[in-house]
Amino acid sequence: MTDTTKPPRRFAEIDPEQCFDMLIGESWVQASSGETFRCFDPYDDEEWGHVPVASADDVAHAVAAARDAFATWSRIPALARSAVLSRWAQLIDENSETLARLQVHENGKTITEMRAVTGSLRQTADYFGHLALGPIGSTIEPFMPNHEAWTVRQPIGVVAAIAPWNNPLGLLSWKLFPALAAGNTIVVKPSEVTPVSTLFLAKLGLEAGLPAGVLNVVTGAGPTGAALVDSPGIDKIAFTGSTSTGAVIAQRAAARFLRTTLELGGKGAQIVFADADLDRATASLVTGITAGTGQACNAGSRLLVHGSVYDEVIDRLRTLIPEVRIGDPLEPTSAIGPLASRPQYEKVTGYLDLAEEEGNELLVGGRRGEQISGVTTGRFVEPTLYATPDSQSRIRREEIFGPVGAVIRFDDEDEAVRIANESPYGLVAGMWTKDVSRAHRAAKRLESGVVWINTWRAFSTNVPFGGVKHSGIGREIGPDALLEYTETKSVWLGLD
Numbered sequence: 001m002t003d004t005t006k007p008p009r010r011f012a013e014i015d016p017e018q019c020f021d022m023l024i025g026e027s028w029v030q031a032s033s034g035e036t037f038r039c040f041d042p043y044d045d046e047e048w049g050h051v052p053v054a055s056a057d058d059v060a061h062a063v064a065a066a067r068d069a070f071a072t073w074s075r076i077p078a079l080a081r082s083a084v085l086s087r088w089a090q091l092i093d094e095n096s097e098t099l100a101r102l103q104v105h106e107n108g109k110t111i112t113e114m115r116a117v118t119g120s121l122r123q124t125a126d127y128f129g130h131l132a133l134g135p136i137g138s139t140i141e142p143f144m145p146n147h148e149a150w151t152v153r154q155p156i157g158v159v160a161a162i163a164p165w166n167n168p169l170g171l172l173s174w175k176l177f178p179a180l181a182a183g184n185t186i187v188v189k190p191s192e193v194t195p196v197s198t199l200f201l202a203k204l205g206l207e208a209g210l211p212a213g214v215l216n217v218v219t220g221a222g223p224t225g226a227a228l229v230d231s232p233g234i235d236k237i238a239f240t241g242s243t244s245t246g247a248v249i250a251q252r253a254a255a256r257f258l259r260t261t262l263e264l265g266g267k268g269a270q271i272v273f274a275d276a277d278l279d280r281a282t283a284s285l286v287t288g289i290t291a292g293t294g295q296a297c298n299a300g301s302r303l304l305v306h307g308s309v310y311d312e313v314i315d316r317l318r319t320l321i322p323e324v325r326i327g328d329p330l331e332p333t334s335a336i337g338p339l340a341s342r343p344q345y346e347k348v349t350g351y352l353d354l355a356e357e358e359g360n361e362l363l364v365g366g367r368r369g370e371q372i373s374g375v376t377t378g379r380f381v382e383p384t385l386y387a388t389p390d391s392q393s394r395i396r397r398e399e400i401f402g403p404v405g406a407v408i409r410f411d412d413e414d415e416a417v418r419i420a421n422e423s424p425y426g427l428v429a430g431m432w433t434k435d436v437s438r439a440h441r442a443a444k445r446l447e448s449g450v451v452w453i454n455t456w457r458a459f460s461t462n463v464p465f466g467g468v469k470h471s472g473i474g475r476e477i478g479p480d481a482l483l484e485y486t487e488t489k490s491v492w493l494g495l496d
């Protein structure tokens, strides 16, 4: 007889007691210590899977395997590397639903968002596979007589890629595919919150024809990442994560003159000018704070609104925000899932408490967990807005990484730009206006790696992304990304 008291398992295809292996060289292995940790589904609060904790020794083996593989992979024709990426892209496509579901199981983001991200993986693999076939240097006529000179761009060596949990495969793909396309080999350390989707992506890479050692995946938490950063065999670090961890990594890399690409935190300002199309602007303000349950470095978490439209914008947000559907992230109708982990829930709800202590005015939302009607499971926080007139308010200054926005009123363009630039972060910023001259002026003045005008969260694999100030160093995707994974060599020829 079937047990009717227990609801059916949401991920029936995954054995919750499965032991996953990590990838070192040609072997799928457990940690040498035998130590494992468990994944956790933030929606149903269940643990699932056992994943190895890689020690410094395991990391050293992975780096050595990548070093061995570099000798061959860096020298085979770019066409052969491109062909592997192209087959990998095809396999990603064929397995896209599995990849999307695994990520939902790991981090509780909505299936709709994870399907979209998985679709973009394929594009990223294809794009860098093609880009690797393009010109790789230039000829230059030097000022010295009787000489010729040209440049070549060569792979850097072994790349250490450390990824976060909020978009595990998307943000990894921005490192993985350009690095491999350019002829580097790689050791990946996924977040301890989201390791299994990365292991599955790696398996598809081997099926696509990656030679042993070109891609290695070591699993574990901060200490495994630190062992990778400190490994003497690496030549470059590509990291996405918090600004505080990024600062530690940058310091350790600086001591060895290692090249780094760092994509860190953000506190994006969405500026609504008086002449904005308010239908589009308010819809974007909502998704700016709710997309990915606000757990996104590209969140538009500061809402700068011109005084003449302030009341109307707030009225509209008070209607629109409660309509955002909170629920099981596997349901395509859910727009907001739970926060990805217990620590993340503690952090975000801590900010809700702080907002009250600071005396910020609650405009909409503010409830958490079982205070939200219909919520019986998962760690949910309602999309929430506070008016934050005090420039010292921590709600207005700090990255919360949850569906929480700080609303700020301004009176003219100069003030809007000044407030937007008061943040230590500089990843994304944007504005809503019909005035083309103002859009050009303000776009130049905003201290931000990305500026969106009359749009938000627009991404394309061939357009660079990255930040300034405390949001990081370097650019991912777009043609710039290939430069981040190659070194320029100038070659001179003295003529007889």
Ligand code: ADP
Pocket: 162, 163, 164, 165, 189, 190, 191, 192, 220, 221, 222, 223, 224, 225, 226, 227, 229, 240, 241, 242, 243, 245, 246, 248, 249
């Ligand atoms: P979050 O606080 O959002 O988890 P982190 O910056 O701590 O962000 O984590 C991003 C990635 O960095 C994860 O893969 C994590 O395991 C890794 N990590 C954490 N601490 C370190 C460290 N000291 N050195 C290298 N990697 C680390």
